Amino acid sequence: MPLCKTLEILQDCERRNYAVGAFNINGLDQPQYLIKQAEKLGSPIIMVEPGVMEPYVNFEDFALVTARAAKQASVPVGIHLSHGLDLEQVERACKAGFTSVMYDGSKLPYEENVRNTRIAVEIGRKFGAAVEGELGALGSSFVDIKESMTDPDQARDFVARTGIDILAVAVGNAHGFYKGTPQLDFQRLAEIRRALTAYNCHLTLHGGTGIPADHIQRSIQLGISKVCIYTEMCHVGKKNVKEYIMQHPEYTGNFDIPEMIKSVMDGFASAEAECMNMFLSTGKCGAPAAADAIPQNTDLGPEYPSLPAMNPSYHSTGGYWDKNL
Numbered sequence: 001m002p003l004c005k006t007l008e009i010l011q012d013c014e015r016r017n018y019a020v021g022a023f024n025i026n027g028l029d030q031p032q033y034l035i036k037q038a039e040k041l042g043s044p045i046i047m048v049e050p051g052v053m054e055p056y057v058n059f060e061d062f063a064l065v066t067a068r069a070a071k072q073a074s075v076p077v078g079i080h081l082s083h084g085l086d087l088e089q090v091e092r093a094c095k096a097g098f099t100s101v102m103y104d105g106s107k108l109p110y111e112e113n114v115r116n117t118r119i120a121v122e123i124g125r126k127f128g129a130a131v132e133g134e135l136g137a138l139g140s141s142f143v144d145i146k147e148s149m150t151d152p153d154q155a156r157d158f159v160a161r162t163g164i165d166i167l168a169v170a171v172g173n174a175h176g177f178y179k180g181t182p183q184l185d186f187q188r189l190a191e192i193r194r195a196l197t198a199y200n201c202h203l204t205l206h207g208g209t210g211i212p213a214d215h216i217q218r219s220i221q222l223g224i225s226k227v228c229i230y231t232e233m234c235h236v237g238k239k240n241v242k243e244y245i246m247q248h249p250e251y252t253g254n255f256d257i258p259e260m261i262k263s264v265m266d267g268f269a270s271a272e273a274e275c276m277n278m279f280l281s282t283g284k285c286g287a288p289a290a291a292d293a294i295p296q297n298t299d300l301g302p303e304y305p306s307l308p309a310m311n312p313s314y315h316s317t318g319g320y321w322d323k324n325l
């Protein structure tokens with residue numbers, strides 16, 4: 001199955017009441033491992049460049065490696081830029097072939113966030129990439145969760161004026177580990193959803209690590225169709241490296257680096273599986289579609305002239321990966 005447009009994946013999530021996991025990538029080994037695990041579980045997946053990995057992995061290499069792996073995958077794979085902090089980053093990701101990009105202007109004054117996000121949407125449209133914006137601020141050690149939640153009326157105004165395809169909401173969620181059990185404001189989430197009824201805008205939840213499964217699933221019922229995960233992957237990866245070193249006292253300096261990396265990837269894959277089960281995306285994709293069901297090429301930028309697009313008749317027929325369910 002080819003690289004898929006993020007919007008097509010999100011539309012299927014909404015139609016069948018589940019959320020797709022959006023997993024941050026730290027290195028070029030990861031896409032193959034995570035996609036393989038997604039295939040085993042029959043789940044779509046979104047591979048995320050979190051916007052800060054450029055010193056280690058540049059956009060172009062990330063998109064190239066992920067698109068290659070996606071092309072051979074039996075499940076839909078999207079490529080997303082998360083928390084793009086400037087419009088130049090957004091444009092570079094679009095040019096590299098990302099299927100969606102986030103412009104994060106949530107720390108800016110509202111009108112400036114609107115203005116820049118609108119430009120990001122224009123860039124995304126030019127390249128066929130979906131655009132995500134953020135309103136409100138996710139909790140962190142610097143931000144008071146309660147004070148910074150997304151306001152439903154402002155969300156309506158923001159979506160109407162920017163034309164974004166995906167809105168990152170702040171409803172009690174936070175990046176990193178939570179102190180105690182997170183308390184999501186479901187009432188607010190329902191109001192945001194209601195406020196956006198007239199718009200074709202999907203909702204995404206950042207800070208998925210540590211939110212209990214029943215809260216995640218309640219969020220999905222209320223309209224969340226993408227959940228972002230990073231901290232859990234890092235946590236498991238770090239744990240596995242430590243265990244690997246402890247289990248090999250015979251290595252006094254010359255560690256078997258590929259084996260060590262594999263232990264990290266195995267940890268990522270197990271965390272991924274847990275998330276996919278929690279997001280109800282496991283088993284949502286059947287075997288690869290028949291070759292004749294795969295639609296013709298779309299231009300995803302100069303680097304990827306031959307990648308096939310999603311089926312344009314998707315809305316009425318269901319995802320083409322449904323065929324073997």
Ligand SMILES: [Zn+2]
Pocket residue numbers: 082083175206207228
């Ligand atoms: Zn985030």
